[in-house]
Amino acid sequence: MSTSQSTLVAAPAAAPATAPPSPRRRRVRPTRWVGVLFVLPATVYVLVYQLVPVVYGFVLSLTEYSPLSRSGPEWVGAANYTALLHDPDFGQALLVTGRYVLMVLPPTVAIALGLALLAARPFRGVGVFRSALYVPHIVSLTTVAVVWLWIYSPNGLVNEVLTTVGLAPQSWLLEQESALPAVAAMRVWKALGSNMVLLLAGLQSIPGELYEAASTDGAGALQRFRHITLPGLRPILTYVVAMDIIFLAQGFAELFILTGGGPLASTTTVNYLIYTEAFQYNGFGSASAMAFVLFAFIAAFSFLSIRGVAGRRS
Amino acid sequence: MQIPHPPTRRSVLALTAAGAVLSLTACGLGGPAAPQADQSGSGELTVWFPGTNTTEIELVTETIVPQFEQETGAQVEVTFLDWPDMSTKLNAAFAGGTAPDVFGHGPAAVADFVANERVVDLGPFLDQLDAADREDMAAALPGGQVDGTQYLMPLSLQANLLVYDADAFTEAGLDPDEPPATWVEAAEMGAELTERSGDRITRSGLLLPTHPIGLQQSFATLLYADGGRQLSEDGTTATFATPEGEEVLDYITSLFSGEDAVATGLGRDYSTLPPSQQPLVTGDAAMMIATAPQVQQMMAADPDLDLRVAPPMSFDGSTDPAAFGGAGPGLMINADSPDQELGWRFIEYMASPEVAVAYTEGIGAIPMRASAADSGYVQESETLQAFLAAAPAMVPNPNVPGWVQVRDTMAQHLERATNGAVPAAEALRQAATEVDDVLAKAR
Amino acid sequence: MSRAGVRWSRLALLAATVLVLVPFAWMVSISFTPEEQAFSSVSLLPAEPTLVNYVEAVTDANLGRAMLNSLVVTAVPVLTNCVAAVAAGYAFALLPFRGSTALFYLLLSTAAIPTSVTLIPLFLMAKGFPLAGGNDLAGYGGTGLLDSLPGLMLPHLVMTMNIFLARQYFSTANAELAEAARVDGAGEWRIFRSIYLPLSRPIVAVIAIFTFTGVWDDFLWPLVITQSPEVQTVQLALAQFLASGTVRYGTLMAGAVLATLPVLVIFLANQRHFVSGLADGSVKG
Known part of the structure; x- marks a missing residue:
């Protein structure tokens, strides 16, 4: 398998890894219309079951629509969007969402990368570690949040540990300063496993020969990491970061259970607002408008991160 | 992972394309949902029940429904909905035209269904009942009315009353047979019941719910006890931004802050904790506001605990005692149901004296009929007797369109006051302005 | 090492x-x-x-049936994603055509749309699915795919993120293999199936795992489109124990442990696969 593996993967860094692989790929390739057939099933499906609902959702965002209403959506133009401009709650929720993503993303990716590097080594029993670290990702967010609710409770695990070492217990989820970081810590824990698995897969796509060659050239561990591992991980790292942004920016279930959006709206994310507006206040139109603003932010930031992580090739 | 054997490209393609094109034409983008064409008065009834309590499910599916089916020859299909997901599911179903014939919800949601003409006026059906029968349900029925018309048949009563640990009273030199008569007195007793270690409160003397929905209910409890009301009689304007409102909001804030605080844990939601973790059970509180099922669960979790229920109180003795409570969740009939008569028969059956008691016993709730006081269920429990005795003093939340948003708006501003971000008067004034807006929009 | x-x-x-x-x-x-x-x-x-919690979880929530449903509802999207998404990602990377990059980004952009906005449209589309659940060819008359296993699968058959993942993976793949095969006169489908697909096990494994966990954990969609206990999924069964006021923690956790086991097994089986390739490669080093 190893030899075929390395032939499959065109060494992105067969030349010194600092040289970007882009020029080679930019080389004009013949248009292969057969490619259309390959993408057709997926494309048709995505157009119908992802894009059409999105377009429909956008149309709804220009209406006032209660799902209970018999008359259906009522056209209001851009009113839902202009209302959002003057809505301090929505601005606050955007900020909270941004803060939440920033609190979770960097530590998750960094720790997951570290764990992936460790778990990439082939020693006996490594599979057990990989599986164990993946467990939090499998358990549903709702269930996990219930456990963490208790971990943060007055007599819960965190406070017990603090008391044991002589520190004062805290009301983690009830203070404006600590509520969001506390939820973020749970989310880091939850997201580690999936990020690690992806990065592991990415590490495997780097041919072992590269490391051998580098070792022969006398490159140290750090140099190998910088010049072989990181460039080789780029595609998957791009995916990991973009995916994390998309999922984290939609954070909802964990906040629903752990904080209920409080205290004082300090953990009310945009998706929390959307949920309340759509399903508690029956305002599908305005909820859709919020969702599209959130969509714009997510798309922009994940695009930026793709540019940033993947280098100039987009 | 085995690479799955791919189906031929053509078949995948054909299937996807066919499904795609057809369902595009089918869903009629933008318009209201297509009306239901199936079902006639075929003796079939779909019911979405509120709550997923196991005892409740067993009772309904194994006893109540089979009996009802036997008596009527109807076919009933019951689905139980989890509370937090109820609105989501119902909204989707109404948008898609697949809502059930009979469905349950809390009173807070009724007015929005009414405003969209989604539910049936139960008045004509109720009129067929004996006057005595209606009288028996007098405490519960108003909570299911919107503008005086009955739309929801409550299945239980719900109330928040002050509950206290009798042993803690004795230890603090108070008489457990003499509960506080007013909220002002309750705070004074709370001060004596509070225990501290250094600056830290280790036992709250008087604990009121202060998580958002709980805070709104605590505020309503005290406001009613002080003679105030949340909204005007016609449900169009907020009436809580008054000196009384200010007084009771300051009262809540003072319980949690300052040197004389009698409670800790501002904002914590105790309603989701397991019974064994309730503050009264763990000894973290001596008095707190609780519902009947909560009290019974706490006593079951710790049989040594001597919990007592205080009767409804006035705020300072200058007005009549009042309690926050009234109709609990209940059942409504979908206006599009082809067989509303059958729907009513099911509701009537659920509300009949015997079934109603069995049902509330199953979920540990307060029966909605006054006659239930004689039932074994109530006779055996002092807690339930106390709650049922409080029924005449219960005042529910108003049933107006947009109520859920009104409630959340109030909670948001109340929370700002209890956290000391703004003075009570300011918070109430802002809340009232926004609430008026919401009410105007929802009409 | x-x-x-x-x-x-x-x-x-x-x-x-x-x-x-x-x-x-x-x-x-x-x-x-x-x-x-x-x-x-x-x-x-x-x-x-x-063990009482486990007994309760299995009997009260009908967890066995729910897990079987979830397995079926999950298996089909895993299959379709491993074929359709991988094929599409492959073509976007190695068989470009005019406009393919733009198309790719159009598809990708849908991945970022919050689910709350597509929920109701998707619900209506499932209801209007032609020739299903009593519907006529135009999608009227019945309830379509609502309250059915196919309906539960509907939004998951191709996840755009998987296309992205496959495309990223193949974009680092060696294009010369294909060139050589083309010189030998092999067709494009054969090149994909016989050369690239067998070599892309790591990415197929990852896509399989992610699709599996994604569909398995899905809550909102099953919530809105199912009614009957016969089509209940695992997460819906678990939610029964979360009923407010009477949360049953022991039973919830027992159910969660049971619900986690299949995913853990799938993961264990899969991860060995992509370990092997890695192990071969690095043991030499």
Whole structure:
């Protein structure tokens, strides 16, 4: 398998890894219309079951629509969007969402990368570690949040540990300063496993020969990491970061259970607002408008991160 | 992972394309949902029940429904909905035209269904009942009315009353047979019941719910006890931004802050904790506001605990005692149901004296009929007797369109006051302005 | 790799694993604790271990049936994603055509749309699915795919993120293999199936795992489109124990442990696969 593996993967860094692989790929390739057939099933499906609902959702965002209403959506133009401009709650929720993503993303990716590097080594029993670290990702967010609710409770695990070492217990989820970081810590824990698995897969796509060659050239561990591992991980790292942004920016279930959006709206994310507006206040139109603003932010930031992580090739 | 054997490209393609094109034409983008064409008065009834309590499910599916089916020859299909997901599911179903014939919800949601003409006026059906029968349900029925018309048949009563640990009273030199008569007195007793270690409160003397929905209910409890009301009689304007409102909001804030605080844990939601973790059970509180099922669960979790229920109180003795409570969740009939008569028969059956008691016993709730006081269920429990005795003093939340948003708006501003971000008067004034807006929009 | 290196890696991984597993260990512990004592102590070992929660989880929530449903509902999207999404990602990377990049980004952009906005449109489309659930060819007359297993699968058949993942993977693949095969006169489908697909096990494994967990954990969609107990999924069954006011923690945790097992098994089976390729490669080094 190893030899075929390395032939499959065109060494992105067969030349010194600092040289970007882009020029080679930019080389004009013949248009292969057969490619259309390959993408057709997926494309048709995505157009119908992802894009059409999105377009429909956008149309709804220009209406006032209660799902209970018999008359259906009522056209209001851009009113839902202009209302959002003057809505301090929505601005606050955007900020909270941004803060939440920033609190979770960097530590998750960094720790997951570290764990992936460790778990990439082939020693006996490594599979057990990989599986164990993946467990939090499998358990549903709702269930996990219930456990963490208790971990943060007055007599819960965190406070017990603090008391044991002589520190004062805290009301983690009830203070404006600590509520969001506390939820973020749970989310880091939850997201580690999936990020690690992806990065592991990415590490495997780097041919072992590269490391051998580098070792022969006398490159140290750090140099190998910088010049072989990181460039080789780029595609998957791009995916990991973009995916994390998309999922984290939609954070909802964990906040629903752990904080209920409080205290004082300090953990009310945009998706929390959307949920309340759509399903508690029956305002599908305005909820859709919020969702599209959130969509714009997510798309922009994940695009930026793709540019940033993947280098100039987009 | 085995690479799955791919189906031929053509078949995948054909299937996807066919499904795609057809369902595009089918869903009629933008318009209201297509009306239901199936079902006639075929003796079939779909019911979405509120709550997923196991005892409740067993009772309904194994006893109540089979009996009802036997008596009527109807076919009933019951689905139980989890509370937090109820609105989501119902909204989707109404948008898609697949809502059930009979469905349950809390009173807070009724007015929005009414405003969209989604539910049936139960008045004509109720009129067929004996006057005595209606009288028996007098405490519960108003909570299911919107503008005086009955739309929801409550299945239980719900109330928040002050509950206290009798042993803690004795230890603090108070008489457990003499509960506080007013909220002002309750705070004074709370001060004596509070225990501290250094600056830290280790036992709250008087604990009121202060998580958002709980805070709104605590505020309503005290406001009613002080003679105030949340909204005007016609449900169009907020009436809580008054000196009384200010007084009771300051009262809540003072319980949690300052040197004389009698409670800790501002904002914590105790309603989701397991019974064994309730503050009264763990000894973290001596008095707190609780519902009947909560009290019974706490006593079951710790049989040594001597919990007592205080009767409804006035705020300072200058007005009549009042309690926050009234109709609990209940059942409504979908206006599009082809067989509303059958729907009513099911509701009537659920509300009949015997079934109603069995049902509330199953979920540990307060029966909605006054006659239930004689039932074994109530006779055996002092807690339930106390709650049922409080029924005449219960005042529910108003049933107006947009109520859920009104409630959340109030909670948001109340929370700002209890956290000391703004003075009570300011918070109430802002809340009232926004609430008026919401009410105007929802009409 | 040096022996000391292995020891340190193992130690560090062990520490991380223990930290990560503490909350999970709690879940397991509570699942064996009688309901009245759930969450009442910080001790990891239940004082009076019991299986009653497991019995309740299986009987009360009909968990067995729900897990079977979830398996079916999950297996089909795993299959379709492994074929359609991988094929599309492959073509976007190695068989470009005019406009393919733009198309790719158009598809990708849908991945970022919040689910709350597409929920109702998708619901209506499932209801209007032609020739299903009593519908006519135009999608009227019946309830379409609502309250059915195919309906549960509908939004998951191709996840755009998987297309992206496959495309990223193949974009680092060696294009010369294909060129050589083309010179030999092989067709494009054969090149994909016989050369590239067998070599892309790591990415197929990852896509399979992610699709599986994604669909398995889905809550909102099953919630809105199902009604009958016959089509209930695992997450809906678990939610029964979360009913407010009467949360049953022990049963919830027992159910969660049971619901986690299949995914864990799938993961264990898969991860060995992509370990093998890696192990071969690095053992030599």
